[in-house]
Amino acid sequence: MSEVVTASQIDYKQNMFSHPSYKFEPQFPNTFGQAISLGTSQTPVTINIPPEVFNLSESILSFTVTLPDAGAGQYIWYAQQMLSEISHIQFYSGSNQWIADVDNLQNYLDIVIKKELSLRDFSSLDLTLDGIGLSNNLKNNLSSLRNSNMTPANVNAGAAYNANLAYIEPSYFNRGAVGDGAVAGLVAYNVQVPLKIIRNTVFSVTNNIFKDVFWKYQ
Numbered sequence: 001m002s003e004v005v006t007a008s009q010i011d012y013k014q015n016m017f018s019h020p021s022y023k024f025e026p027q028f029p030n031t032f033g034q035a036i037s038l039g040t041s042q043t044p045v046t047i048n049i050p051p052e053v054f055n056l057s058e059s060i061l062s063f064t065v066t067l068p069d070a071g072a073g074q075y076i077w078y079a080q081q082m083l084s085e086i087s088h089i090q091f092y093s094g095s096n097q098w099i100a101d102v103d104n105l106q107n108y109l110d111i112v113i114k115k116e117l118s119l120r121d122f123s124s125l126d127l128t129l130d131g132i133g134l135s136n137n138l139k140n141n142l143s144s145l146r147n148s149n150m151t152p153a154n155v156n157a158g159a160a161y162n163a164n165l166a167y168i169e170p171s172y173f174n175r176g177a178v179g180d181g182a183v184a185g186l187v188a189y190n191v192q193v194p195l196k197i198i199r200n201t202v203f204s205v206t207n208n209i210f211k212d213v214f215w216k217y218q
Contacts, residue, residue, distance in 0.1 A: 030046045030048075053210045054209055056091075057194070057205060057206045057207075058206070061191070061193050062192045064191070065188065069186055080170070082131040082193060083109060084131065087106065089105050100202045102198065109132075112200060119168075122134070127171055132170060134168055135171035
């Protein structure tokens with residue numbers, strides 16, 4: 001007696017699911033919209049999460065970075081690195097119980113993401129907003145050049161090395177304008193990073209939490 005096996009793609013059936021629906025609500029830091037000087041400010045930016053149900057891995061950290069005017073005829077170069085603007089991130093409860101404390105966050109992400117992130121997830125990231133993603137450039141393109149700290153003398157800021165993969169190599173550097181000629185004016189870019197990208201921490205745990213907690217970064 002033969003039995004018909006139906007492919008799962010066409011095995012339509014109705015199921016009942018009970019699940020939460022997430023709603024994004026902005027939570028503003030204690031700076032109240034004031035600008036923070038990167039590299040000089042030692043004031044921690046604290047976000048007080050209200051006593052409601054939330055999911056850290058589904059949350060997004062969003063801010064805008066403005067780079068200074070380099071002057072006429074000068075390009076503004078900056079590193080393409082996820083959350084390079086933040087050096088330290090913490091997450092703790094109202095009773096000061098530490099849940100996460102990650103120092104040198106940008107270096108941590110630079111190491112962990114290469115190991116933990118799948119190619120599929122990497123391809124889904126927006127390079128402009130997330131600070132990491134496909135360069136979509138040929139390997140000899142400027143925006144996909146590697147860091148030059150690859151010499152026996154171990155000297156930074158030396159001659160740049162070409163990326164060895166086209167299109168899927170991460171973009172390591174960016175500049176304020178494309179093409180030759182004088183460039184003047186400010187460079188501003190938006191950052192919108194999902195917290196779940198901070199792997200192996202509480203920020204990547206996909207669970208609903210109900211606690212009065214705080215988290216801060218600087």
